Amino acid sequence: MAHELGLGPVLHWPITSRTTLRDGLYQYDPLTRLYAAGREDAPSEEDIGRYIRLGPLGTALLPYGRPRVLLIDEIDKSDIDLPNDLLTIFEKGEYEIAELTRRADPSAEVMTADGPSASPHPPPSGGRAPLDWPGARVTVTAGTVRCNAFPLVVMTSNGEREFPPAFLRRCVTVELRQPAGEAELSAIVREHLGPLADQSDDLVRRFFERSAAGTLATDQLLNAVYLCRHADAEDRRSLADRIMPYLSGPIDDD
Structure with a gap:
């Protein structure tokens, strides 16, 4: 679907029994930040965005001009709370980065789940990479990420558990049957x-x-x-x- 519609690389979020909503939204690395602050050559103005990387779901919710495609793989392996935790995200299409909202300046350029190596082309010379360029660091304003267009989310399940009705009614369910002959x-x-x-x-x-x-x-x-x-x-x-x-x-x- 991403190829046919020209929506860029697919974002992939594999689920395990330990996966939480926070894992899909973003990750914050305080230890690396603490180590960098203690170095003699540390810059006077801290770049907190270097220590925040958006997860696959968090990246999919960035305000792109066109929606991204997100694969949430094997959602039935998740903790029992994850489907319900996703409801608010799917309703509003936005989330907050707590480490930014607590700062006097809650804006920062953060990394994305695409990573710099995900793009086959370098960013344009002479300027900052545009938001639709996979792998670019993106600016989060006021500590909040809010999508322009809802991403196309595909979730797979092996049928090992049931999901709450409130979750299912937001989904279009497609059952892939075994080959008939x-x-x-x-x-x-x-x-x-x-x-x-x-x-x-x-x-x-x-x-x-x-x-x-x-x-x-x-x-x-x-x-x-x-x-x-x-x-x-x-x-x-x-x-x-x-x-x-x-x-x-x-x-x-x-």
Whole structure:
């Protein structure tokens, strides 16, 4: 979607059980700031923005001319409070940086989740990089980040938990079903592997045979097709079975 709509690099926020809303908004590094202040060559005017980096969600909410795309990956692995904590952010499209609001001058140039290496092009010469240039330090005024256009947020879930109704009613839910037949699986293999998908019908058929007896994932088939083409194996079926172990039940010896 980001490529087709020309919305720049995708911002990626992988979720774990320890992830908090603050992790997605911004990070503040007080230890590095304290160390820099104690150096003899420390500048007289402190640049607090050097110690604040916006997270993927915080970067997505910057006032870009066009919205960014944010992938929140595996939201169901989060702490139980995170979906509810996101509601206010999704409602208002803004947040405060507490370390800035407490200062006499609550404005600063902070770093973003894109990072300087994220952009394939350097900033324009002779001036500050524009806000739509990924990797630029951006100015936060009055300690508040407020979006111009709401970002396009895609959240993935493995269905391992339920979400509160207030959260779900702000989402458009799309369930990705398993491929329905060999023709659909073959099309997926061709889309991912191109010419390597030629003469892979036997592996697609074997995948379906095995999936009737246990849980398999489509990427296991892609791995099997790829390796069987490069390994020059005499027994493709045996190699494919070892690459496509069942994801449920007891683990095979090998």
